[in-house]
Amino acid sequence: MTVNAKQPETTNLETIAALATPVGRGGVGIVRVSGQQAAKIAEHILGRCPQPRLAEYLPFKNAEGEVIDQGIALFFKGPHSFTGEDVLELQGHGGPVVMDMLLHAVTHFGARLARSGEFSERAFLNDKMDLTQAEAIADLIDAGSEQAARTAMRSLQGAFSTEVHDLVKQVTELRIYVEAAMDFPEEEIDFISEGKISEKIAEQQQTLDSIFERAAQGSLIREGINLVLVGRPNAGKSSLLNALAQREAAIVTDVPGTTRDIVKEVIMLDGLPVHLLDTAGLRETEDVVEKEGMRRTWDAISQADVMILLIDDTDGFSSIEQDIIDQCPDSVSIVILFNKCDQSGQAPGVLTELDPDLAKHTSLAISAKTGAGVDELISCIKQLAGMQATGEGAYMARRRHLLELTNAQSHLELAQQQAQQNEGELIAEELKLVQQALGQITGEVTSDDLLGKIFSEFCIGK
Ligand SMILES: Nc1nc2c(ncn2[C@@H]2O[C@H](COP(=O)(O)OP(=O)(O)OP(=O)(O)O)[C@@H](O)[C@H]2O)c(=O)[nH]1
Ligand SMILES: [Mg+2]
Structure with a gap:
């Protein structure tokens, strides 16, 4: 159901608290509190509520009145705060035990632990930002x-x-x-x-x-594309994965059938995230493990945006490659790569003189081993993905x-x-x-389900 999800006021909500800095050791650790009880909690822990927006250096005390840490305390009076409610920030020493004791004290004095994204959700509900802005924080x-x-x-x-x-x-x-x-x-x-x-x-x-x-x-720019490397055994798929990832991510040998499971690697091509999948070579086989590998290859193809079909150029294009192209879903863009051009003697780069049947796909000659033609391949991937040269004007969506x-x-x-x-x-x-x-x-018109889903993906303390 679509409803206007904004509540007129959120002042009756419980006071929430969370660690706003990453868990672990650090120079500073921050506990953030938001809600009606924030000022009262400050009085208990600091002895008084600090003046709004003025940093004060004070000891932090627990329920027994013992000093557990000392640091900077900041108080923001609602609506002039991130959430629009009263907010207290306690910046202590960033050790897990100290932060734990501080959180314990804060919850003892009336706050409860915040859910993921709850601070941002309150900021949204209090009109401090709209939904795209809240999502942009997480992004x-x-x-x-x-x-x-x-x-x-x-x-x-x-x-x-x-x-x-x-x-x-x-x-x-x-x-x-x-x-x-x-x-x-x-x-x-x-x-x-x-x-x-x-x-x-x-x-x-x-x-x-x-x-x-x-x-x-x-x-x-946020989600990137899924790119799958496919071809006969020994075509050079794993060599290309390594060349693109610039590290020895997958095993390369001259034994056909080296890769049996899917090897995943995420790389950045000038700001475009590419989720690369190296797969088991496709061929007739009775080997059960290899068969399962090939089933996974087809699974990966069905979920890909781009399929790179590698061919050993010293062997040339065969009916096996034609079958792979024919079975590839229409939604997947195909790039045909004639690999090992260092051996075949073909000049690296984009190929134009192709069979008319193949000409509708982009084709290139490369050498995964020497790296020749790989830059052209990268530009071709960016172009297929629809990545524009300048990211100017793009907004996170x-x-x-x-x-x-x-x-x-x-x-x-x-x-x-x-x-x-x-x-x-x-x-x-x-x-x-x-x-x-x-x-x-x-977020002017949304459902509670949608809001719940969006904010639950945020990190705690944000
Ligand atoms: N000369 C030359 N050899 C290459 C090139 N690319 C790969 N090779 C060699 O070809 C052999 C197979 O390479 P791989 O990258 O393991 O091939 P693959 O497609 O992953 O093979 P499978 O995992 O068995 O399906 C290795 O000996 C590589 O060194 C190339 O561009 N030029
Ligand atoms: Mg391989």
């Missing part, structure tokens, strides 16, 4: 590359949500306009058939497409955002079709669905 923390961190920061600063909000505003205005026109039926047809509505919808479609493109870029954007796109397209047919009521209905889809992104 910034999890960022696996500089690009990912930059796009997350852009979303955190509101670039994504501002554009979505602006579009929602335009769609709403248009809907009100159409609805108002319907109150005057004799004028309605004229008013729609003038083409103004269709023009406005077309503008909104453009804006939405541009938002989608940048979100898709961000999502690519998740699959759920892309789904809602696609949903909005299709309803806006339907609204456009209704506009062509002068169907005022149906235009208004479609525009409403566009609004709803976009509202799910920023």
Whole structure:
């Protein structure tokens, strides 16, 4: 069910506490407390509640009045805090035992341990940020590359949500306009058939497409692609995996059938995360272990975005490769690699003069052993993934955002079709669905299930 999930106030919620720094030893460890009891807890532990936003150096005491640590205490009076509630931060010495004692004291005086993402969830419920911004915090923390961190920061600063909000505003205005026109039926047809509505919808479609493109870029930087290496035994799959990973991740020998299980490696190609899978070579065999390996190879192919089909160029393309191409699902992009070009004498790089049947796939000659042609292969992978040269303007987005954007796109397209047919009521209905889809992104319209799912993936203390 879709409901507006925001509660009018969260002041009656329990006070929560968590370790905000990583578990383990560190120079500083921070315990964070949020909720109505924060000031009272400060009085118990520090002897008094510090002045808002003023760092004070104080001893921290437990329930027995013993000093367990001393450090910096900070108090933020709600609503001027991260969560919008009263927040207390105790910065002590970052040892696991000290932090444990401090957490114990804080819970003794009235807080309970926070669930994952509960601080961010309260910030969202108290209108300190919208959903895309809350998600951007988790993405910034999890960022696996500089690009990912930059796009997350852009979303955190509101670039994504501002554009979505602006579009929602335009769609709403248009809907009100159409609805108002319907109150005057004799004028309605004229008013729609003038083409103004269709023009406005077309503008909104453009804006939405541009938002989608940048979100898709961000999502690519966040999630990456699945790339599977496939081919006959000894084609050089494991050698290529090692060349791309720049380490000896998989065993390479001249014995056909060396790789039996899937070898996984995550690499970064200029900010694009690539989940590489090296697989067991495909051939006729009675060996039970190898057969199971090949079953796993096909499993991996079905879940891949890109399949790299390696061929030993000294053997050449055969019906085995043709069968693999024929059995590969349509959703998987195929790259055909003629490997061992150092032996076959073929010049490395993109191949253009190919059989017409193969020409629809990208083909390259490389040498996994010498590294010749590998740079061209990398550019080709980035291009297939849709990675743009500059990550500029991309904002961190998740699959759920892309789904809602696609949903909005299709309803806006339907609204456009209704506009062509002068169907005022149906235009208004479609525009409403566009609004709803976009509202799910920023969290204006969400279900409790969705919120629970999003915040549970956060780390504790955030
Ligand atoms: N000359 C030359 N030899 C290569 C090249 N790539 C791989 N080889 C050799 O080919 C043999 C097989 O390489 P692997 O990488 O183990 O092949 P594979 O496709 O993983 O084989 P399986 O795991 O058995 O399916 C090894 O002896 C490699 O050194 C290349 O580009 N040039
Ligand atoms: Mg191998």
